[in-house]
Amino acid sequence: MATNIDQTDAYRQSMLDKAETLIExxxxxxxxAGRTFVVKYGGHAMGDPELAEDFAQDIVLLKACGINPVVVHGGGPQIGRMLKALGIESQFVNGLRVTDKQTAEVAEMVLAGAINKELVSWISRAGGKAIGISGKDGGMVLARKVQSKAPKAIEEEGEPLVVDLGFVGEPDRIDTTVIDTVCAAGMIPVIAPIGVGPDGETYNINADTMAGAIAAALGASRLFLLTDVPGVLDKDKNLLTDLSPADIAMLAEDGTIQGGMIPKLETCVHAVEAGCEAAVVLDGRVPHAMLLEIFTSRGAGTLIRA
Ligand SMILES: Nc1ncnc2c1ncn2[C@@H]1O[C@H](COP(=O)(O)OP(=O)(O)O)[C@@H](O)[C@H]1O
Ligand SMILES: CC(=O)N[C@@H](CCC(=O)OP(=O)(O)O)C(=O)O
Structure with missing residues (x-):
């Protein structure tokens, strides 16, 4: 077979650029190589099939590079749509969904069923071997009930300071055996944020909280939280590139961070204080944002370090 060896300057330059990117x-x-990265893929970032495909390719590429990716996924908007279709009302307090027994059943069905398997399937299509599990599998996540502080507005009206969120849990104990086993077998764990209580009850766990607790339990090098904003923004919508736990406490106090960003950053603080090297809040809408963050000198999103 003959090969045309005529090369234009533009072609040669483009080849050089590619080689330089690889060398970088x-x-x-x-x-x-050999480190563990926990990646949380948010429900908002999941809507677009092209982005889901890019995300799956990135995860498979990390695995091929000798990194152990552990995926924890959300699905808040998808749970919301299912609850609406079933005529069940849903309410959030400080970014957490108030969860009665019926809501917990729907959350488990959506998270550990449809979404989990969809993500497994995207990773398989990208050439990886993924195993879909929830915190219930292998006794991975023993959950305890969360007590939420009332939002500021309620506090000021002199109402009770604690709100009962029902079956909203947070990881109390994590047994990483099943994750370690899956990773060691060359596979990628894909984890739904559902836990089990001491009496076998199902707990709905915020996916960011779940990812942070798993990152801490694994002593992960990185926790990536992929979402639908460029990172943490200040009140003028400028990106805050580096934050410490003390900065985050101030942003929460003055109301700069709200809604889902509150548990997200609490998670980052918990993870970095528990030995995770750094956490990054990253824009999951930007194709391959995670690869650029990991393998180039150009940072993206907001980096949180202790
Ligand atoms: N200061 C802030 N900077 C960026 N996003 C913020 C901030 N405060 C609140 N948010 C909200 O947090 C959301 C991300 O959290 P969440 O809705 O839980 O996303 P996900 O489903 O991806 O986990 C953003 O879409 C934004 O509306
Ligand atoms: C207790 C609680 O709020 N659980 C979340 C779990 C899913 C989640 O966290 O999904 P995102 O990451 O897409 O927001 C919920 O019910 O929506």
Missing amino acids: ALPYLQRY
């Missing part, structure tokens, strides 16, 4: 990745490949 070399120190990062060396640094991260």
Whole structure:
């Protein structure tokens, strides 16, 4: 077979650029081989099939580079749609869904069923081997009930300071055996944020909280929280590129961060204080944002370090 060896300058330059990008990745490949990255994929970022495909390719590429990716997914908007279709009302307090028994059943069905398997299937199509599980599998996540502080507005009206969120849980104890086993077998765990209580009850766990607790339990090098904003924004919508736990406490106090961003950043603080090297809030809508963050010198999103 004959090959045309005529090359234009533009072609040669484009080949050089590609080679340079690969060389730029070399120190990062060396640094991260054998490390564990926990990646939380939010429900908002999940809507677009092209982005889901890109995300799955990124995860498979990490695995091929010798990194152990552990995926924890959300699905808040999808649970909301299912509850609406079933005529069940849903309410959030400080970014957490008030969860009665029926809501917990719907959350488990949507998270551990449809969404989990869809993500497994995207990773399989990208050439990876994914195993879909929830915190119930292998006794991974023993949950305890969360007590939420009342939102500021209620506090000011002199109402009770604690709101009962029902079956909203947070990880109390994590047994990483099933994750370690799956990773060691060359596969990628895909985890739905559902836990089991001491009496066998089902707990709905915020996916960010679940990812942070798993990152802490695994002693992960990185926790990536992929969402639908460029990172943490200040009141003028400018990106805050680096935050410490003290900065985050101030942003929560002055109301700069609200809704789902509250548990997200609480999670980051918990994870970095428990030994995770750094957490990154990243825009899941930007194709391959995670790869660019990991393998190039150009940071993206908001980096949180203790
Ligand atoms: N200061 C802030 N910077 C960025 N996003 C914020 C901020 N405060 C609140 N948010 C909200 O947090 C949302 C991300 O959290 P969440 O809805 O739980 O996303 P996900 O489903 O991806 O986990 C953003 O879409 C935004 O509306
Ligand atoms: C207790 C609680 O709020 N659980 C969340 C679990 C899903 C989730 O966290 O999904 P996102 O990451 O897409 O928001 C919920 O019911 O919506």
